[in-house]
Amino acid sequence: MSVLRTHAAAAMLGVSPNTLRSWERRFGYPTPHRTSGGHRQFDLAEIEALRQAFEETHNVSSAISIARERGCGPSSPARLRSALRRFEELEADRILEESLAVRSVERTVEEVLLPAIDGLGAGPGELPSAELGFACRWAGGWLAAAKRVAPPPTRTESVIIFDASACWDIDALHAQSLELCLRRAGVRTLMLTADLDASRLAHVLRALSPHLVVLTGRRAWLDALARIAYQSRRTAEPVDVLDFRGALDDGDAVAVPRLGTSAIGARDLLLARLNARANAVGSRPALARVL
């Protein structure tokens, strides 16, 4: 839980709720958000930072200035989610920048960005909230910017990701994350929508001659996915088709290996397959020479 009601926050600091409210008036810190009913909700990280500062200073105003300077502690999904709930785009950018100081791009995406947006997710059958819509667009933009500055491909193999998610789906962001991870690993990667016209699909596969095809997103019709799998396997070079985050139901995915739900884990599995394939291809001419 990332927020506290007044009584809980006051108890954590060992003060009365009135004292906490008087600090808000006098120092402007900690700064609570208001629920729709007008109740104060304090950020757990701010309260924790203040509690730590009390151990190091001699008065409340010093402690507050220390807690303010330090910010709310390390970047966390809770802090990012709180910023997104308030539609604070600049703060969200800053939290990810702070995270990049201590984490790689991949870990920042996996440990901060995606869990933050997961927590905003709409339940089954619910419409996406304004916060989720904003968060998905912001995160999509951030991932796109990160892709633009990814280094050019260093490997000859290519991977196509067919994404069958809607723009407000968390799955769409996971698909973008996988694309980013693969690009940063030097793999030529392209992401396309899963509901391509059959003739265009064949054209894409011929033009790009991918080594691996990944299906992701849970909104595609089974026949669309089956068509992709069929077309992929019809190409001259055999192409492995894999499932990321359950594009296919368990019953449908008998012949399609699973890549799991983590973009970093999926990238590692894909790289292992590409390496195994490269080794097999590399050893073939040598074998032919021996024969």
Place this chain on the structure above:
Amino acid sequence: MRRLHAVRPAVVDERGLALVSFCGHCAIPPATAREAASSRVCGHCGLGLVLQAPPDVAPLVAEPFLVIDSSLSVCAVSARAEELLETDETQAVNRHVADFLVPADANAPSAENLLVLLVDAASGLGEPRTAIVRPRQEFGVRYRARIGPCGPPHAALLVLMD
């Protein structure tokens, strides 16, 4: 178990004197040991943290005082000192003590220089001492100040007496 706080050994200074607890803003001691143990924030004014000092240094409720660290920065200003020095604690914190008080005893030997006394006290060294000071911008007004260690964390307590 519920009365564990009552049998906890008293915190003593280097001379074996039991330390006195008081609020760093209003100087009022915590009402109970339980209150002191539950939070460092003063339950009376809510603006100070509970500090400890030897009994011969700790301020009375009516006495203005400042808390100063070893870099001679002001860490806390009591409510009475805010009135006396015409400042506000939030403005005074982290400023040099010489912005508020300067030595006023021309005959004091160098070893008893105000700043030396404060640094020694903030380091937890030396006995409580007295010095003569005056507000920086005022002449003809002198106060006797007692200076000694306080904390946590280590700092110097400067109590203006008269």
